[in-house]
Amino acid sequence: MIEIVLIAVILILCGLLGWKDREGRLERSKLINALLAKNAQEMANLDLADKTEIKVKPNNQESSYVPMENLSDEDFKKAVL
Numbered sequence: 001m002i003e004i005v006l007i008a009v010i011l012i013l014c015g016l017l018g019w020k021d022r023e024g025r026l027e028r029s030k031l032i033n034a035l036l037a038k039n040a041q042e043m044a045n046l047d048l049a050d051k052t053e054i055k056v057k058p059n060n061q062e063s064s065y066v067p068m069e070n071l072s073d074e075d076f077k078k079a080v081l
Helices: 002-036 040-051 073-080
Strands: none
């Protein structure tokens, strides 16, 4: 029974250390932004840039491009007209 309690305490302490490290990184980032910014507007822009996530969507659309080598004579004539 005591082992379970000790394991729970260790897990809670590990969680607290991780949270403290994360908060330290966030504060360090804010300090760097404050040092780089020339005015309050630039600081707000840097904070917004840090919070913005760039999401790249893969292009799954099939293009209508077909290489000329793969076209038959009839298909080539239709594509030209």
